[in-house]
Amino acid sequence: MLANDRTADKRLRIIQAAIAVFSRKGFHKARVEEIAEEAEVGKGTVYEYFASKKELFLEMIFYAHQKYREFLEQELSKAKTFYDGLQRLFEVTMQFMQRHKEMALVLMADHPMIDEEIHKALRQKEQEQLRFMTGILQDVTRRGEIRPVNLQAAIMVIFGTLYLINGQIVFCDKTQEPDFKQLSQDAIDILMHGLAVK
Amino acid sequence: MLANDRTADKRLRIIQAAIAVFSRKGFHKARVEEIAEEAEVGKGTVYEYFASKKELFLEMIFYAHQKYREFLEQELSKAKTFYDGLQRLFEVTMQFMQRHKEMALVLMADHPMIDEEIHKALRQKEQEQLRFMTGILQDVTRRGEIRPVNLQAAIMVIFGTLYLINGQIVFCDKTQEPDFKQLSQDAIDILMHGLAVK
Amino acid sequence: MLANDRTADKRLRIIQAAIAVFSRKGFHKARVEEIAEEAEVGKGTVYEYFASKKELFLEMIFYAHQKYREFLEQELSKAKTFYDGLQRLFEVTMQFMQRHKEMALVLMADHPMIDEEIHKALRQKEQEQLRFMTGILQDVTRRGEIRPVNLQAAIMVIFGTLYLINGQIVFCDKTQEPDFKQLSQDAIDILMHGLAVK
Amino acid sequence: MLANDRTADKRLRIIQAAIAVFSRKGFHKARVEEIAEEAEVGKGTVYEYFASKKELFLEMIFYAHQKYREFLEQELSKAKTFYDGLQRLFEVTMQFMQRHKEMALVLMADHPMIDEEIHKALRQKEQEQLRFMTGILQDVTRRGEIRPVNLQAAIMVIFGTLYLINGQIVFCDKTQEPDFKQLSQDAIDILMHGLAVK
DNA sequence: TATGAATGAGGGTTCATTCAT
DNA sequence: AATGAATGAACCCTCATTCAT
Numbered sequence: 001m002l003a004n005d006r007t008a009d010k011r012l013r014i015i016q017a018a019i020a021v022f023s024r025k026g027f028h029k030a031r032v033e034e035i036a037e038e039a040e041v042g043k044g045t046v047y048e049y050f051a052s053k054k055e056l057f058l059e060m061i062f063y064a065h066q067k068y069r070e071f072l073e074q075e076l077s078k079a080k081t082f083y084d085g086l087q088r089l090f091e092v093t094m095q096f097m098q099r100h101k102e103m104a105l106v107l108m109a110d111h112p113m114i115d116e117e118i119h120k121a122l123r124q125k126e127q128e129q130l131r132f133m134t135g136i137l138q139d140v141t142r143r144g145e146i147r148p149v150n151l152q153a154a155i156m157v158i159f160g161t162l163y164l165i166n167g168q169i170v171f172c173d174k175t176q177e178p179d180f181k182q183l184s185q186d187a188i189d190i191l192m193h194g195l196a197v198k
Numbered sequence: 199m200l201a202n203d204r205t206a207d208k209r210l211r212i213i214q215a216a217i218a219v220f221s222r223k224g225f226h227k228a229r230v231e232e233i234a235e236e237a238e239v240g241k242g243t244v245y246e247y248f249a250s251k252k253e254l255f256l257e258m259i260f261y262a263h264q265k266y267r268e269f270l271e272q273e274l275s276k277a278k279t280f281y282d283g284l285q286r287l288f289e290v291t292m293q294f295m296q297r298h299k300e301m302a303l304v305l306m307a308d309h310p311m312i313d314e315e316i317h318k319a320l321r322q323k324e325q326e327q328l329r330f331m332t333g334i335l336q337d338v339t340r341r342g343e344i345r346p347v348n349l350q351a352a353i354m355v356i357f358g359t360l361y362l363i364n365g366q367i368v369f370c371d372k373t374q375e376p377d378f379k380q381l382s383q384d385a386i387d388i389l390m391h392g393l394a395v396k
Numbered sequence: 397m398l399a400n401d402r403t404a405d406k407r408l409r410i411i412q413a414a415i416a417v418f419s420r421k422g423f424h425k426a427r428v429e430e431i432a433e434e435a436e437v438g439k440g441t442v443y444e445y446f447a448s449k450k451e452l453f454l455e456m457i458f459y460a461h462q463k464y465r466e467f468l469e470q471e472l473s474k475a476k477t478f479y480d481g482l483q484r485l486f487e488v489t490m491q492f493m494q495r496h497k498e499m500a501l502v503l504m505a506d507h508p509m510i511d512e513e514i515h516k517a518l519r520q521k522e523q524e525q526l527r528f529m530t531g532i533l534q535d536v537t538r539r540g541e542i543r544p545v546n547l548q549a550a551i552m553v554i555f556g557t558l559y560l561i562n563g564q565i566v567f568c569d570k571t572q573e574p575d576f577k578q579l580s581q582d583a584i585d586i587l588m589h590g591l592a593v594k
Numbered sequence: 595m596l597a598n599d600r601t602a603d604k605r606l607r608i609i610q611a612a613i614a615v616f617s618r619k620g621f622h623k624a625r626v627e628e629i630a631e632e633a634e635v636g637k638g639t640v641y642e643y644f645a646s647k648k649e650l651f652l653e654m655i656f657y658a659h660q661k662y663r664e665f666l667e668q669e670l671s672k673a674k675t676f677y678d679g680l681q682r683l684f685e686v687t688m689q690f691m692q693r694h695k696e697m698a699l700v701l702m703a704d705h706p707m708i709d710e711e712i713h714k715a716l717r718q719k720e721q722e723q724l725r726f727m728t729g730i731l732q733d734v735t736r737r738g739e740i741r742p743v744n745l746q747a748a749i750m751v752i753f754g755t756l757y758l759i760n761g762q763i764v765f766c767d768k769t770q771e772p773d774f775k776q777l778s779q780d781a782i783d784i785l786m787h788g789l790a791v792k
Numbered sequence: 793t794a795t796g797a798a799t800g801a802g803g804g805t806t807c808a809t810t811c812a813t
Numbered sequence: 814a815a816t817g818a819a820t821g822a823a824c825c826c827t828c829a830t831t832c833a834t
Binding site: 022023025026027028029105106108109111112113114115116119123149150152153154156157159160161162163164165168171178182183184186187189190191192193194195196 | 220221224225226227303306307309310311312313314317321347348350351352354355357358359360361362363366369376380381382384385387388389390391392393394
Binding site: 418419422423424425501502504505507508509510511512515519545546548549550552553555556557558559560561564567574578579580582583585586587588589590591592 | 616617619620621622623699700702703705706707708709710713717743744746747748750751753754755756757758759762765772776777778780781783784785786787788789790
């Protein structure tokens with residue numbers, strides 16, 4: 001069984017090693033060899049599963065996105081009201097970021113300065129996400145849970161807030177971490193006020 | 199004075215070349231030689247003014263930050279009310295981003311994945327900015343222009359929104375640019391609702 | 397016997413695949429895996445039959461040499477006169493080169509720049525060939541079919557000519573192929589004049 | 595002056611080092627670093643002068659070709675008769691090969707198995723050479739120095755012979771070198787008999 | 793016997809930095 | 814002060830070979 005364990009999903013082991021190393025060093029400073037070591041496989045083995053460093057990076061991002069999406073959608077599906085959904089969105093996202101800071105770093109790694117080509121691939125994933133969220137907002141507006149507003153503007157406000165809070169979680173010095181639970185609740189409060197019907 | 203002028207001029211030319219090249223290629227793919235060419239100086243000259251590529255990058259960021267700050271503070275000082283100030287903040291920022299997309303890219307380049315050391319240096323600048331903004335929010339709260347809320351939460355909401363809209367401006371396909379003026383106004387509206395006294 | 401047949405068959409299939417791939421890609425750029433695929437066997441199987449890529453290359457060359465020698469000697473044995481033999485030598489060689497351009501490329505692959513070790517091994521085969529041909533020339537000289545000349549010089553002239561014509565066949569652009577039949581006949585003519593008794 | 599010497603024509607030093615190393619190791623096994631060492635320059639310096647290993651190889655070949663051509667044409671221009679010219683051709687070529695065995699190896703390095711792309715580039719140089727020689731043969735035929743024969747066939751005979759003799763010079767074991775002077779004279783004799791008017 | 797997943801040595805190339813002029 | 818030729822450390826990727834099944 002041990003052999004099995006070792007063989008089993010070497011691909012996954014490499015992706016997880018990639019998450020660790022890329023989030024530690026960044027795309028350009030991470031060495032493929034280091035990822036291989038972290039995954040406890042040979043350097044050549046990485047190339048059995050991924051055509052290049054860049055492809056590994058992208059597949060790693062897709063993997064992290066998917067994990068987050070799975071986590072998120074499961075939680076959102078339980079939401080009864082918009083307020084409930086908003087809370088779950090923030091809570092589940094922050095939880096994910098806190099539990100998987102490495103993945104979080106990777107999920108937030110979307111700047112042309114990292115790599116133009118990678119950036120473009122990520123923009124697509126993001127567009128998907130935005131369309132999904134716009135759909136939800138349309139529903140809740142129709143149901144009268146929030147007042148009719150420019151949905152794109154609403155998305156900017158909600159996800160901008162979420163993004164910045166996550167940035168705090170991920171980037172903040174351990175020493176001066178604020179109370180994120182409270183912070184997010186207060187931010188949600190402002191958002192709800194902003195979007196409330198009356 | 200002439201020598202001094204020339205020196206100052208050369209330094210500035212290098213910084214501006216750095217803005218152009220770094221925003222085009224990203225930190226790691228930009229080559230010092232290319233920056234030197236863009237600045238029309240010799241490669242060695244760059245090292246007369248900046249100790250390393252990384253230091254040049256940081257000084258370039260500081261320069262862009264400063265330009266933005268100057269632009270911003272001048273505008274904010276004219277604001278009479280919080281709403282006015284919020285509008286000026288969004289307008290001036292978006293204008294800056296649109297006019298100087300290169301600088302904008304550079305200002306948003308703050309992710310450990312680009313370079314851990316650079317990231318740390320930038321966190322400081324950001325903290326400054328946040329303290330400045332917290333001060334303003336304290337004032338307007340005291341003056342009763344907005345209801346008393348967790349100021350850090352307010353900052354997350356405001357600057358998250360601003361950040362995401364700017365991201366749209368800077369990263370969006372030219373072909374499908376939304377109406378940013380409208381988008382920002384609608385977002386401000388939501389924010390004002392969220393923060394309004396009643 | 398069946399197992400034996402299969403074994404012999406597999407070995408031969410690998411050699412023929414090697415001829416195809418090595419002549420297509422050259423020694424260094426050919427990959428063992430590609431040869432295995434062409435032979436429709438596993439990569440490891442190649443190593444069951446040949447100790448290394450280099451040994452496979454050599455055995456492939458020996459195989460091609462042998463095929464050519466068989467082809468040639470059968471034909472030369474029918475020759476009644478030196479002129480007849482010379483014509484058969486040229487004809488049969490050119491036919492072989494045209495029919496088996498791949499093998500031809502491989503037979504002409506004898507340059508230290510390809511691989512010093514391989515080169516040395518091939519020099520031996522060549523020496524054999526030269527001794528064989530010298531023997532024939534001695535006979536025809538003794539029989540008075542050609543005038544007495546430095547036999548080594550005669551070999552240089554004959555085989556140099558043959559070599560260059562074959563080079564034309566093998567390397568020439570398909571688009572501007574000369575009439576090789578005529579070319580070789582005219583070259584033989586010059587050679588015969590050069591070696592004729594009177 | 596020493597500094598000057600060291601700086602002067604670093605490019606040439608690299609080409610000469612390339613001749614030494616490529617002829618010793620062959621194209622694929624030669625390491626750029628070794629060439630750099632032989633030229634007493636840094637590895638990076640090679641890339642200041644040549645875009646790639648392959649380009650260096652080609653420029654090296656062109657250099658050797660040119661040196662040989664210069665050497666040859668100077669000598670051929672002095673020839674009064676075809677026989678004289680033929681002797682000079684053989685003599686000068688063999689001398690060149692003996693004096694510059696390394697360059698000789700490099701000049702004879704023209705097989706698709708070394709590198710398809712390099713091979714193609716070299717075919718061109720060869721075509722040039724052949725056209726030049728065909729021109730000379732036309733002249734001597736017109737002048738009645740040799741009987742009218744298929745010129746291409748004549749070229750095959752002459753250059754095939756020359757090629758094989760050079761091969762002997764370059765590739766032969768030092769221990770059993772024949773008398774090349776005699777060998778070439780005897781071969782020329784056969785050629786002249788073959789091409790003579792009567 | 794046959795296989796192909798795993799390996800890691802090896803090398804071409806890039807580019808930040810230095811330093812002699 | 815200004816330059817750019819020279820440098821070599823660093824790193825991605827290839828592929829011959831091995832070996833457990």
